[in-house]
Amino acid sequence: MTQDPRRLLALRNQRWAKSRLFCLRSRRFSAFFWRRVWHDRLPVLAGHLAYVSLLSIVPLLAVVFSVLSWLPRFSYFRRQFELFMFSNFVPETEIAFRYHFSLFVKNASKTTSIGLLMLVLLALLLIAAIDENMNHIWRCRGQRKWLKTITMYSIVLGVVPLLVGGSLLLSSQIQGWALWHYELVSSLGGGLLELLPYLLSLGGILLLYKVVPNIYVRWQHALLGATLAALLFEVAKEGFGYYIAHFGTYKSIYGALAGIPILMIWLYMSWLVVLLGAEFTATLGEWQLNRTLRGRKPRLPG
Structure with missing residues (x-):
């Protein structure tokens, strides 16, 4: 049975129109996104x-390790935490940075109560800077209630370290089980261990985008932005690690101080990726709002 040629032509034109509309909306969204990136000076x-x-x-x-010290077998968790963090988040330089950070944190833990208070204040300085920049990206002009601020800061300084400790405990149990069932793990879930750094990055960034902004952020938008940021983070980590391993001209220039510019560049790249994901998440929310309120132009601050 042959189909009507006119119907086939109409279906083909309908699909072509949908494809053109999708490409047009994608181009407009991309242009709006990069205008926001340029305007916000990411x-x-x-x-x-x-x-x-x-x-x-x-x-x-120092504050994180102080919270983790409440857990049993803290020394084991600390070694696992340092090994995981520096091997996955500071590419190709984990040995040197692990030594210096361990020394710094050890010295910081010997301070008095006043010194510990200063450490907490310095740690809060970073959280306050993150809070300010995230709210700038989401165009939040109102002040957050003090109770919500304390809750958000407590999550970062208290709950997150406990979650990290719990995840390390779970990881150690899984690794112990995997040693006894090596063949089964190799055949079924060997690749899951390689995804663990990406999944942890995704979860942390998702929590950052959902909790920190002083505005309601939809879970779908936060998940899309966190997925983009986590992917960019893994790409940046691989690229930066390749550069450090194969183009080590910084060592001949900086000598023993080479670790300082490496850390600065890596911190800059990491935060640029996180902010790009935040901008993408905020753009999704405003783009959807503009589509709901037809005729309204995207607003830029200032």
Whole structure:
């Protein structure tokens, strides 16, 4: 039985029209997204966060390890945490950074109560900078209630380290089980261990996009933005690690101080990726709002 040629032509034209409409909307969304990136000066914000992170990362780790010290077998968790963090988030330089960070955190843990208070304040400096920049991207002009602010800061300083400790405990149990069932793990779930850094990055960034902005963020938008940021983070990690391994001219220039610019560049790249994902998430929300309120132009601050 032959179909009507006119009906086939109409279906073909309908599909072509839908494809053109999708391409047109994608191009407009991309243009709007990059206008927001340019207007919000994301490279400048990433540089600011990288500088604040350089000042606050040691106090923040000291606070995190202080919270983790409440857990049993803390020394084992700490070694696992350091090994996982530096091998997956500071490419090709984990040995040197693990030594120096362990030394810094060890010295910081010997401070007095006043010194510990200063460490907490420095750690809060980084969280406050993240809070300010995220709300700038989401165009949040109102002030967050103090109770919500305390809750958000407590999640970052208290709940997150406990979750990390719990995940490390679970990981150790899984690894112990995998040693006894090596063939089964190799055939079924060997690739899942390679996905663990990506999944942890995705979960952390998703929580950042959902909790920090002083505005309602849909889970779908936060998940899409976190997925994009986590993918870019893995690509940046591989690319930066390849550069460090094969184009080590920085060592001949900086010598023993080569670790400082490496850390600064990596912090800058990491924050740029996180901010790009946040901008993408915020753009999704505003784009949907503009489609709902037809005729309304996208608003840029200032």
